[in-house]
Amino acid sequence: MPLTQEIAAFCSALRHGDLPAAALPFIRTGFTDCFATLVAGRHSEPARILHATLDPPAGESRLFVDQGTARAPEAAWLNATAAHALDYDDAAQKGHLSVVLVPAILAEADACGADGKAMASAYAAGYETWAELLWREADLYHNHSWHPTGVLGPLAAAMACASLRGLDAERTAAALSIAASQSAGLIANFGSMTKPYHAGRAAHAGVLAARLAERGMTASPDALEHPKGLMQGLSPRGRVDVAAPARIGREWRLSRDGVNVKKYPTCFASHRAVDGMLALLGERDWPAERIARVVVSISRRNKSTLRFERPDDTMQAKFSMQFAMAAAALARRCSLLELTDDFVRRDDVRAFMARVQVEPLDEEDTARPGEAPQDIVEVWTVDGLHARRAVDYVRGGPELPLLPGELFDKFSSCLAAGSFAGDARPLFDALMAVDDAPDTRTLYEHMGR
Incomplete structure (x- = not known):
């Protein structure tokens, strides 16, 4: 089966019961840590400028956690930009994975009423898609100008949103190919406000790609593996393997690699x-x-x-x-x-x-x-x-994970930095059990507002 189709087949069939138990702690940590950095960055200049420029009308999805609403694509765009503005969000698979996936998932879950199990499955679909594409490339994207968060993020977010919206394999493949035409992000923009915009734009692209595919927009069925497709176009030295059988669904990279929670708000x-x-x-x-x-x-x-x-x-x-x-x-x-x-x-x-x-x-x-x-x-x-x-190993990675108290300390400090007046503990506990949530409203109920 061609690569684009194989990834789509996996993501469209994935259910919460398929997730290995070892993946769940990383999913919960990804949601919790990203939520914290979103609150911390919601008053940042990149978030402020983007919000003023978009001036989004009210919609179905929460904006900056507790500052009104917007339609899901714009909410994902703004929230992901805010969450990456301080560069304090977790790192995985050579990029910032949760900061793209979590805002996109929360925005769409607000819109379609998805429960926590569906949100966890969506996160796994996005993570495994990103990891599948990354291992096929023999060279580092960073060495050829590409920021993986911006170039792989749209595809991962599209698969998360396709999973969340229950798209079949054909439309999921279309979403993946639509997202492939929205891939972008340059290392040269590190150290500027455009770096967090990479994450926001990736989340927005993923939400939009899944919605377009659901309504019937077509795209090439081989946009990833075609000689003129995304993987060849991104490849620093043309050493990408698009012919090998997919590992997605056979090897769980989420369980093995997890996420690296950042102790410091620097690269x-x-x-x-x-x-x-x-x-x-x-x-x-x-x-x-x-x-x-x-x-x-x-x-x-x-x-x-x-x-x-x-x-x-x-x-x-x-x-x-x-x-x-x-x-x-x-x-x-x-x-x-x-x-x-x-x-x-x-x-x-x-x-x-x-x-x-x-x-x-x-x-x-x-x-x-x-x-x-x-x-x-x-x-x-x-x-x-x-x-x-x-x-050898960084504190906060799978080899040397933060202690539960350290993760909560980071969470509460981020909420304080974002001028959040609610009680951090019940919100932290709810997010660390995100896959048990009946819907997003039950998460927001813990904000004390």
């Missing part, structure tokens, strides 16, 4: 090094003014992604290893409190950034393409002391 490429720096300082308690030099060794791909050596504002600071190290040294953390323009522009922050050097590592972890086997942080003090820390 995920900086996180192992931040873990290492904080660990070193926790052991030695060296004041920032005693630190003469910091050298961070990371993969060449990650070094190119962290492109701003001297960031001018918070959008750029999220993509700066120099800033991440300065925040860790000066504040002994890297949190939303440090992600302000005033902090980025402080004299001591800028002076410390000048003492941070980033070195590329060419050895690649065979199990984690684009990553070095370890990220290494080395620190020298003004009086000649030296410390080194190599970090």
